[in-house]
Amino acid sequence: MSSFKEFKIKWGMAIDLDKCTGCGACMVACQAENNIAPQPDASNKLKSLNWLVVYELTNGKPFPEHEVAYLPRPCMQCGKPSCVSVCPVIATDKNEEGGIVSQVYPRCIGCRYCMASCPYHARYFNWFDPTWPEGMDKTLTPDVSVRPRGVVEKCSFCHHRFMQAKDKARVEGRDPNALNDGDYVTSCTEACPNGAIVFGDVNNPAHKVHDLVKGKYAFRLLERLGTDPQVYYISRREWVRRLGDNYLENEKVKG
């Protein structure tokens, strides 16, 4: 396997699962921001396309000991992304400062190797051409290209907002490579009324997320696969952290 790049800036999330109540505002804000087409029937979750999905977690205990939690799952922007190494046409890559895994749609041939390799099910295939109810396509943003049938897409951490934040910094005479905390946040981060998502540069001590990901209760999904995700989760509840990976029954969970 090829070696993976290290970056000075590493955009990441710290999602506090104890603060998420599963309302779904992030999923809606994501679709509107990234020009994802609505689906009249989304019963079939294998064929419904949403870059960010909120999963329901259960502690598995019967009533009244039952607990519920919700887990928003964007693309993990892995440090060692398995999708990148399997792509035969380099449509997806991790090569830009910031560490966001890119996906170039016109380059994608729709082979879906990346979908098979992604352990987080973060990638989606366009089984159909995207369609909007009449006139609704006028509300598309100019920031994200619309993807046709036959290509794979995924969360980009609202990469266009990164570019816009850098341009704003340039115009204002600030260093585009030293954005302040909050200059660039994703649509879901901004939309969440519970503040469950904190977004920023994991490598920058001036960013809140920097300390959060080092916290006692911070963990990543399937950490032991070695994918090195840039999305961290936080929960004070042991059972929630335990669901983050395949632990043996007697194995101790971090935190």
Add this chain to the structure above:
Amino acid sequence: MALDRRGFLKFIGGATAGILATPVVWKSLDDVSIWTQNWSWIPRNIDGANSYVPTVSKLCPSGVGVRVRLVDGRPVRVLTNNDHPLGGGLSSIAAAEVQLLYSPSRMKRPLKRTADGAYVGITWEEAETMLVEGLKKAKGGDKLAVITGDETGTINELFTALAAEMGSKSCFLMPGEAQPAAKAWELMGGEGQVGYDIEKSDYVLAIGANVLETWGPVIRNRRAFKAGRPHGETPSVRFAYAGPVQNNTAAGADVWLPIRPGAETVLALGLANLLIKAGASSPAADFADFKALAAKFTPEQVAAQTGVDAKRLAAVAQELAKAKRPLVIAGSEFGQGGGAAPVLAGLALNALLGSMNREGGIRALPYARKVVPAAMDRKALLQNDLVGWLGKVASGKAAAPQAIVFYEANPVYALPQTDAMKATLAKVPFKVAFTSFLDETAMACDLVLPVPMGLERFDDVDTPYGSGQVVYALAVPALAPLVDARPAGDVVIGIAKKLGADLGVAAFADALKAKAEARGASFTEPSATNAHVSSAVLPVNGIALRADVLSKAIDVKAPAFPVALAPVAKLNVGTSKTATPPFNTKTVRRWEIQGADLYVMMNGATAAKLGLQKHDRIELSNPAGKFTARVNLFEGVINDTVAVPAGHGHTAFDEFSKGKGENVMRLLAAGAEPGTGLSVWNSAGVNIAKA
């Protein structure tokens, strides 16, 4: 020179070699590949200059403050407005409010129903003539009724003033949390509107009230939740939730107290019992009565009646007593039909905790003075009980009106015992709907008038119930109406004139200006919010705990059904006015809706008792109605209870919601709350049989 076969082949060979040495093949291949990247049916990005309009969502019941992003004047996003007193995030409805402007169910022109039941488009002039003619027949003696779905707007003053000019007081709000609360506060002798200062509280106990999903200005509630819970740290503000289902509020709360549906009052009295035992008291004149009442609700008694775990109850009582600024918020887990007793009991708890008229506690907020002289003010409007009145009309105890006007209300879908209510409304000879969407109620009307959507009109949100302070937020149009819609306020003023009445305002904008002034707000300067906050509060003196009312209200017969019914409200499926918005179908959980099937939830023990397994098809029935659904096992439901997701089963709207699932409101039978007379429908039961 003749060309033979071999010569021709040589020519072709030469031509081929030559062509390969020119750009023809390579350029064509390249162009074709570019051509395939730009199919004509794939929409293209349209660039332009960004602009932002701060406003407030009239579409979402949370009244969330937002910023609309426009690109060259074309709205593309609703964004968070952190400066807004009701902002701080987005609700799942407001997040795609811009996209709803192009909803397939959007009303595009006035419609009238023809004799054969079909709807045909008419002009506004024809529509207004028809409206005037229809209303003329409803003059005098409560022959006109108004039902409005807007709890916070000045628009209600115009509709109620029109009704008053026509000699009618039959004006009603759609059921919500505000009405029972107003009743409870009035019974206690409180002045103004009861307010909840969640922001400054350090312990919030929600009894029934779905404070993190549907209760009050929920985005503002959730901002307080966010502030009290730093990432990954022990929360500085604890939240506890009591209700039958582990809903979104329970998911965020530190403690969930499972109680049976409709058991909120008893739970509150159980807590009062423990608090009084621990030394809590109140200066209220009737404290002794209350103490005597509470004494009956020992933990054992409460555990038996509500199903709550006595230990958990005691723990919550202790936490409440220990907290510096505790706040109890009581209501209905699905936002309506809970009656005044739970709110009354909840407010009594606040009194015991010393939370009356205190930071982080209960506040009495002044109502704004009315700005349309003949109008009903908010307090008066809140006193009218729509469900009770329709019940009387159905049974002949009240005369059916000659005409009824619906403003942004969908009672045909959203009222309890829906089937009966629909039949009652059908008796009214002339029905008019002012609406943005062709909903179930519009489909039952003779005349349907399109109103601009919230993002296309001036409107206001005045201190929604639940707010801890006076907030006046102006809705400002981000764009001109995309359809042939007219602002309802101006239409009403014009109609009144044609009926010979002067409402005292020349235009709706004047009414808004006057209301803003009444709230001490002026919007002359450009603002990042278009909202005004005031710290005005009323004194809270001589509050009574009303044990007399409570003791009557809790004296209800246990439902004679094997399984209790708990509707579960979530904003992601929209409101009765929007149905499920296009972008929200993906947020509906897998085992909530599958195709046309609704999934209902029960815990494993309940299912085993009923002999049911996941995915089994069942029929839920009671005298109010019946429907079939499938079983989903969810352990976050109290025993012997079926939790039914609300907001499905639309028979109007579009492919994003129509015909999906069932409408739980059909199973809710309304009764009268003893002691207050308010309509209640939060303790229904059902029979369950395999279908």
Add this chain to the structure above:
Amino acid sequence: MEDRQLNSSGCGTDGGKCCGGGITPFLVGLVVSLIFGWWVFPDMIYSKKEQPIRFSHKVHMEGAGMECKQCHVLREDGTFAGLPSTASCADCHSDVMGSDPEEARFVNEYVKTGKEVKWLVYQIQPDNVFFSHAAHSLDGCNQCHEFKESELCAQCHPDVANSDSAPTHFENKLTGYSKQTMKMWQCERCHANENHYGVTSSSNACFVCHK
């Protein structure tokens, strides 16, 4: 039988004069296709369009002493406005200023009616391309180069600073893009140039240019 013999021997004796033999048909084919491929085809695939108004950049730059960025502005939020609107042209051309009939036509047909000019753009990129004008600044490039503003712009755009009329717009009949539209390899002249790395913030990462 006889015919065939005659034919086959005939060819041999005629020494390439017969059409079936020799290299001539091949050469003819080669030349024809080369002419077609290099001269006819490139012309054939484009339709020619002229700008709706003959616009002289020269008059504005030399005559009025303006700079590119005065009309092609970067907005405050860092986005690029591209072409000026009629309203911003009207800041000066509220009325006819000179003697050029094209200017008079512009003032009468557009300024006075408030219509926008449908300028033809030579460099429109597909939706999947993100280009930041703010990032391609004189400050960045002139750390090593010595570009004038118009020279920097001309690295990608047609050099119009000294022209009295805008060049003809060649529109590809199949793709709809202008002939001058930059291809990725042209971007890579700088983006893949390792001498730039570390000096400017340029890189050749996919997401630097794609969206």
